[in-house]
Amino acid sequence: MAKEMSSLERVAVGITQRGKSVPDMVPVCPVLCGATHRFSGISYGEWSRGIDVDSFVKGHVDSLNMIGHDGFAMLVDLSVEAGEFGQEVIFPEMDTAHPNYDNPFIKTPDDYAKIKKIDWRKSGRMKFVVDCIKALSAEIGKTHAMMGFVYGSLGTLSMMRGPEKFFMDLVECPEKVIPALQIMDEVLNDYAIAQAEAGAHGVVYDNLYASESILSKPLWEKFEGKGMKMVCDSIQKAGSLVVHHNCGNGIYFDKIIEWGHPDLVSHAYVADDVDSWEEHKKKWGLATATMGWIPPGPVAMLGTPEEIEEECKAELEIYMKDGGYVLATGCEYGPNAPLRNAVRIVEARNKYGVYA
Numbered sequence: 504m505a506k507e508m509s510s511l512e513r514v515a516v517g518i519t520q521r522g523k524s525v526p527d528m529v530p531v532c533p534v535l536c537g538a539t540h541r542f543s544g545i546s547y548g549e550w551s552r553g554i555d556v557d558s559f560v561k562g563h564v565d566s567l568n569m570i571g572h573d574g575f576a577m578l579v580d581l582s583v584e585a586g587e588f589g590q591e592v593i594f595p596e597m598d599t600a601h602p603n604y605d606n607p608f609i610k611t612p613d614d615y616a617k618i619k620k621i622d623w624r625k626s627g628r629m630k631f632v633v634d635c636i637k638a639l640s641a642e643i644g645k646t647h648a649m650m651g652f653v654y655g656s657l658g659t660l661s662m663m664r665g666p667e668k669f670f671m672d673l674v675e676c677p678e679k680v681i682p683a684l685q686i687m688d689e690v691l692n693d694y695a696i697a698q699a700e701a702g703a704h705g706v707v708y709d710n711l712y713a714s715e716s717i718l719s720k721p722l723w724e725k726f727e728g729k730g731m732k733m734v735c736d737s738i739q740k741a742g743s744l745v746v747h748h749n750c751g752n753g754i755y756f757d758k759i760i761e762w763g764h765p766d767l768v769s770h771a772y773v774a775d776d777v778d779s780w781e782e783h784k785k786k787w788g789l790a791t792a793t794m795g796w797i798p799p800g801p802v803a804m805l806g807t808p809e810e811i812e813e814e815c816k817a818e819l820e821i822y823m824k825d826g827g828y829v830l831a832t833g834c835e836y837g838p839n840a841p842l843r844n845a846v847r848i849v850e851a852r853n854k855y856g857v858y859a
Contacts, residue, residue, distance in 0.1 A: 510573035514648035521827025529856035537838030548596035553631035574648025618683035640702025651698030651706040656687035688730030705744030714751025769794040771833025794829040804840035815851030
């Protein structure tokens with residue numbers, strides 16, 4: 504076995520040296536986000552509101568010490584950016600924060616003109632995320648991998664309109680939607696740079712709609728391609744790795760790579776142009792590193808110990824060869840999922856994911 508590495512070294516080699524060299528073990532990151540509130544000493548609702556940097560940091564650090572994973576993403580929830588642009592957000596005590604779907608910020612197509620440029624430095628939860636990255640970087644930035652997180656403009660704007668009406672607007676009145684997206688892209692660009700400068704080793708851009716289960720390829724390119732490119736270029740120039748997350752089915756890997764040049768893609772399903780994980784590995788395995796794809800619900804949350812081990816073993820057998828793979832859930836580990844199952848994922852990596 505190769506010399507034992509720190510978690511940060513393991514992730515860095517695993518992502519950037521694919522096809523050239525491998526780390527001591529496959530990096531493992533169960534995408535623990537909201538679940539870390541159970542180590543923080545505060546409720547999930549308090550954790551989600553972004554009111555206590557120290558508790559947020561404690562939750563992440565203590566979870567690393569107990570579970571043994573190699574890194575994490577700074578996702579609070581997908582309503583962070585929408586809330587700062589004016590969308591009312593509901594904060595359940597025991598469930599994920601979400602927009603008030605009965606009170607969308609954008610009620611008619613004319614309301615897209617209400618989107619104005621904001622300063623994340625004067626915001627609530629966006630500033631909180633950057634502050635937490637800075638604090639966590641000081642705490643564990645030299646030992647563990649830490650990824651920032653930005654929800655793309657398409658996803659953010661759809662939360663402020665409602666997906667069904669938003670999709671209709673993209674077709675029926677794109678001239679009203681595009682200016683709002685461009686304003687958001689500028690803000691998200693500054694926000695991503697701030698996360699990189701605060702100490703994030705990589706910044707995740709969530710491009711959920713770049714998949715055949717949601718938007719057609721030309722439609723996604725038209726509305727998010729250029730904006731995503733601007734943000735990802737800035738992340739790279741700021742010295743951080745470019746990471747993408749997409750848990751949609753049939754991801755447009757060709758377009759994600761063309762517009763977003765990712766070092767790593769976190770995903771739950773294969774690309775739109777292949778039919779199996781084996782084919783995906785063969786076609787895309789060296790183009791960018793893969794992070795995934797343990798099903799977070801049926802396996803990570805509800806699976807038996809045996810099912811979790813078998814799933815991890817099967818994924819490692821397909822994907823660990825030549826590096827470029829991070830064993831992880833395909834989307835966020837459930838905030839209320841059993842923490843023991845996250846430990847089992849790490850244990851499976853320790854058993855089956857060691858490079859000789």
